[in-house]
Amino acid sequence: MGGAGDLEQIPFGSSEFADNPEPRCPCLLLLDTSESMAGARIDELNHGLATFQRALAADSLAMKRVEVGVVTFGPVQLLNDFQTPDHFRPPLLSGAGDTPMGAAIAGGLEMVRQRKAAYKANGIPYFRPWIFMITDGAPTDDWRAAAAMIREGEMTKGFSFFAVGVEDADMDALAQISVRMPLRLSGLRFRDLFVWLSSSLGSVSRSGMGQEVPLLPPGWARA
Amino acid sequence: MSPQDPPPFVVDDRGRVLRLARKLGQGGEGAVYELEDDTDIAAKIHHQPLTPLRAEKIRAMAAMQSESVAKLAAWPTGLLSLPSGAPIGLLMPKVTGHKDIHHLYSPKSRRAEFPGADWRFLIRVAANLSRAIATIHEASGVVADVNHSGVLVGQDARVRLIDCDSFQVSGQGKMYLCEVGVPTFTPPELQGLLFSEVARTPNHDNFGLAVLVFLTLFMGRHPYAGRYLGLGEMTIERAIGESRFAYGADSAAHQIERPPGAPSLGIVSPAVAGLFERAFARASRNDGRPTAREWAAALDGLEGQLRQCAFSPAHWHFNGLQGCPWCRMEAATGVGLFSTTVSSGAAAHFDIDGFWRRVEAIEHPGGAPILDLPEGKGKVRISPAVMAFRQQRQMHRLYALVLSALPLPIALFVSLPLPARGLFLLAAVGLYYVARTLVRAANDPAIFVAKAQQDTERLERIRTEWQNQAGPGRFDAKRAELDRLRAAWIAARERREQSQPAPESGGRAAALRRFLDTFAIEDQEVKGVSSARVPLLESFGIATAADVDADRLDSVPKLDRHLRDALIEWRLELERRFEAQAGPQPAPPDREVLEREARDAQLRIEAALRTGLQDLQEIQKQTLFARLSMKVRVEEAHRAYLQSAADLKAVSR
Numbered sequence: 001m002g003g004a005g006d007l008e009q010i011p012f013g014s015s016e017f018a019d020n021p022e023p024r025c026p027c028l029l030l031l032d033t034s035e036s037m038a039g040a041r042i043d044e045l046n047h048g049l050a051t052f053q054r055a056l057a058a059d060s061l062a063m064k065r066v067e068v069g070v071v072t073f074g075p076v077q078l079l080n081d082f083q084t085p086d087h088f089r090p091p092l093l094s095g096a097g098d099t100p101m102g103a104a105i106a107g108g109l110e111m112v113r114q115r116k117a118a119y120k121a122n123g124i125p126y127f128r129p130w131i132f133m134i135t136d137g138a139p140t141d142d143w144r145a146a147a148a149m150i151r152e153g154e155m156t157k158g159f160s161f162f163a164v165g166v167e168d169a170d171m172d173a174l175a176q177i178s179v180r181m182p183l184r185l186s187g188l189r190f191r192d193l194f195v196w197l198s199s200s201l202g203s204v205s206r207s208g209m210g211q212e213v214p215l216l217p218p219g220w221a222r223a
Numbered sequence: 224m225s226p227q228d229p230p231p232f233v234v235d236d237r238g239r240v241l242r243l244a245r246k247l248g249q250g251g252e253g254a255v256y257e258l259e260d261d262t263d264i265a266a267k268i269h270h271q272p273l274t275p276l277r278a279e280k281i282r283a284m285a286a287m288q289s290e291s292v293a294k295l296a297a298w299p300t301g302l303l304s305l306p307s308g309a310p311i312g313l314l315m316p317k318v319t320g321h322k323d324i325h326h327l328y329s330p331k332s333r334r335a336e337f338p339g340a341d342w343r344f345l346i347r348v349a350a351n352l353s354r355a356i357a358t359i360h361e362a363s364g365v366v367a368d369v370n371h372s373g374v375l376v377g378q379d380a381r382v383r384l385i386d387c388d389s390f391q392v393s394g395q396g397k398m399y400l401c402e403v404g405v406p407t408f409t410p411p412e413l414q415g416l417l418f419s420e421v422a423r424t425p426n427h428d429n430f431g432l433a434v435l436v437f438l439t440l441f442m443g444r445h446p447y448a449g450r451y452l453g454l455g456e457m458t459i460e461r462a463i464g465e466s467r468f469a470y471g472a473d474s475a476a477h478q479i480e481r482p483p484g485a486p487s488l489g490i491v492s493p494a495v496a497g498l499f500e501r502a503f504a505r506a507s508r509n510d511g512r513p514t515a516r517e518w519a520a521a522l523d524g525l526e527g528q529l530r531q532c533a534f535s536p537a538h539w540h541f542n543g544l545q546g547c548p549w550c551r552m553e554a555a556t557g558v559g560l561f562s563t564t565v566s567s568g569a570a571a572h573f574d575i576d577g578f579w580r581r582v583e584a585i586e587h588p589g590g591a592p593i594l595d596l597p598e599g600k601g602k603v604r605i606s607p608a609v610m611a612f613r614q615q616r617q618m619h620r621l622y623a624l625v626l627s628a629l630p631l632p633i634a635l636f637v638s639l640p641l642p643a644r645g646l647f648l649l650a651a652v653g654l655y656y657v658a659r660t661l662v663r664a665a666n667d668p669a670i671f672v673a674k675a676q677q678d679t680e681r682l683e684r685i686r687t688e689w690q691n692q693a694g695p696g697r698f699d700a701k702r703a704e705l706d707r708l709r710a711a712w713i714a715a716r717e718r719r720e721q722s723q724p725a726p727e728s729g730g731r732a733a734a735l736r737r738f739l740d741t742f743a744i745e746d747q748e749v750k751g752v753s754s755a756r757v758p759l760l761e762s763f764g765i766a767t768a769a770d771v772d773a774d775r776l777d778s779v780p781k782l783d784r785h786l787r788d789a790l791i792e793w794r795l796e797l798e799r800r801f802e803a804q805a806g807p808q809p810a811p812p813d814r815e816v817l818e819r820e821a822r823d824a825q826l827r828i829e830a831a832l833r834t835g836l837q838d839l840q841e842i843q844k845q846t847l848f849a850r851l852s853m854k855v856r857v858e859e860a861h862r863a864y865l866q867s868a869a870d871l872k873a874v875s876r
């Protein structure tokens with residue numbers, strides 16, 4: 001180990017990784033906030049997000065490893081960039097606008113790409129990112145490019161993309177976007193969904209980095 | 224019932240029925256519970272019933288308990304079954320007051336879970352862990368699944384090994400394998416193999432031990448997590464398999480660099496560094512990794528070669544280093560690596576300058592980018608609806624013209640009396656007006672007007688939104704708020720400093736010093752001090768009563784003992800006189816209240832600053848993100864606006 005190595009410059013802003021060098025398990029939530037979500041749906045989704053934060057915070061290892069990011073669509077907005085559950089402040093969502101799903105996916109994938117680059121630059125190991133999209137409608141913009149990016153990402157194991165349809169969501173459209181079979185939420189069981197999501201992320205964050213983790217059956221989904 | 228709900232009660236080997244109480248912890252295979260009637264024992268309950276082999280292994284382990292192992296490991300003491308008879312778990316001693324080792328080695332959780340733990344503590348824990356594993360090895364066991372959640376650490380730095388039922392043990396002529404392993408602690412020669420088919424050796428354990436020791440000494444950094452300079456993904460598993468130790472002497476040859484901000488291998492003594500190199504070397508694959516005993520000895524050695532940093536008492540480092548590696552790392556990252564145990568009530572140190580550097584490091588997003596929106600003059604093709612509308616209107620106009628022209632030939636070419644001619648001409652004019660009104664009524668452009676207006680308004684709205692979200696306004700506002708908070712914090716610090724003078728420079732101690740300074744030895748008749756001694760004392764800086772103290776007097780060579788004692792007695796007498804004059808110690812509450820208020824204000828501002836920093840980071844990212852995601856919308860709205868404007872122009876003609 002030569003002296004030159006010790007004079008290496010350190011980029012500023014890497015403090016979060018010095019503070020917590022645990023491997024990261026990023027999870028991006030793509031949430032539909034279009035007009036049709038307004039009312040009971042968005043209320044339940046908000047409760048679900050709060051539950052999510054609490055459930056993650058109760059798992060001391062997940063607390064250091066899972067990172068949550070939130071992008072909403074209708075219009076497409078970044079609400080939270082990736083951060084560990086202790087810093088994650090669940091946003092309060094309201095429904096208004098259309099369903100620009102394609103733009104949301106494109107933006108979200110870019111966020112995931114940048115986050116992975118930050119992990120690599122700082123020597124932080126990471127698990128395959130999860131992207132979790134929840135919608136009650138059908139895309140109102142062009143989603144074909146997004147679907148192609150998802151196919152590519154799933155094939156190269158760049159991330160796992162899950163789509164969840166709420167009530168009258170267009171499941172056929174979702175099936176064309178997502179490689180994995182989209183799941184339909186049973187009723188408005190957002191809280192069950194997020195409890196499941198946090199415990200699944202917990203098991204992933206305890207696993208080996210390249211391992212496939214057997215997931216609990218999603219009790220919140222309707223066949 | 225979800226698959227993770229525990230059974231209501233379980234049965235032990237002797238048929239006792241045990242009720243499960245609070246859940247203590249959760250692992251991959253199962254969860255650990257307290258028992259309702261026994262506080263010293265815990266029950267580990269698996270999610271799935273155990274295989275017969277696993278049940279037999281637990282019985283065998285219960286039979287081979289030993290005292291030396293029981294002290295450091297939660298060794299299984301009995302098998303547990305469901306009421307149906309299916310084996311489901313085990314009994315073991317309950318470990319209380321201990322925490323997972325990963326809480327200790329990550330700086331973030333260390334501050335909360337192990338306050339006051341410095342590097343000496345970390346080295347001691349690593350040494351104790353080595354001793355625990357050495358004990359298992361000497362009892363012919365193999366831990367096999369060494370990992371970050373199988374080691375618990377107490378506040379006294381002693382460790383306990385848990386999940387012992389996964390150890391590899393031999394009993395009654397049979398070897399029970401360990402079926403699990405955590406890949407980031409698995410040696411290269413076992414990567415990718417099926418654990419249920421491999422007999423592990425202490426040399427395998429010694430790899431996992433080296434990884435844990437490294438994590439503990441190197442602030443939670445994994446030895447194989449570095450910056451990979453080659454192409455493709457470099458997972459830890461792959462790096463282990465390819466012996467790419469990111470801190471090693473030949474890391475460059477392995478195209479891997481230690482992460483920015485991470486300490487170099489040189490922060491440990493050469494002896495310990497040598498053990499790491501050996502543990503992670505390709506050559507040690509089959510044998511030859513440092514044993515747990517070697518680790519214990521080398522770490523004990525390192526503990527004896529430490530020095531406290533001159534600037535920060537919480538920093539202990541290897542005494543062979545020139546500077547303090549922790550100071551350097553803290554300065555570079557702005558992260559406090561070790562918490563100092565501060566006396567109650569004192570506000571933890573808040574490094575405003577370091578904090579402000581982090582604020583300033585957040586790059587200003589700049590103005591919203593100028594969008595390349597085409598002017599569209601002449602380039603916009605009229606929409607088909609407008610084309611159709613115009614064609615139809617042309618036709619209608621033609622019909623109207625023809626219709627209104629009908630009376631003209633009569634007026635012009637038929638010989639009629641003048642008034643009649645005039646009547647026909649008038650009729651033509653009248654018809655023209657009627658037809659024109661009809662044409663206008665049938666070809667109302669109102670929808671195009673409305674559309675144009677709507678698109679103009681939408682563009683206006685989206686442009687405002689763009690300015691708000693993609694422009695620097697929100698960032699600037701938050702940054703200004705942080706500036707104000709910083710000024711407020713500095714003001715609060717000044718208030719605190721004024722309300723609390725340093726003990727040497729002000730207050731009662733200073734008053735005493737001023738009082739004593741008025742008594743020069745020369746002027747006084749101090750019993751036993753002849754004026755001949757005064758110059759000698761003065762040459763050692765002892766001129767007044769304030770200068771008289773035992774240490775200083777002892778530094779004067781050949782000073783008569785009686786003289787020394789007489790001077791000290793004289794000073795004490797003067798101090799008593801001062802006390803009598805000055806009265807009792809002034810009551811401190813006022814100052815304390817002031818001090819507390821100033822401190823609370825400062826703490827509130829610190830909290831606001833921290834949230835503000837986070838908000839600023841978020842706003843910066845949101846702004847950049849909005850530019851990406853909104854651009855298409857603005858462009859689309861602009862296109863729609865141009866279209867409807869062109870359409871409107873076309874129909875107005």
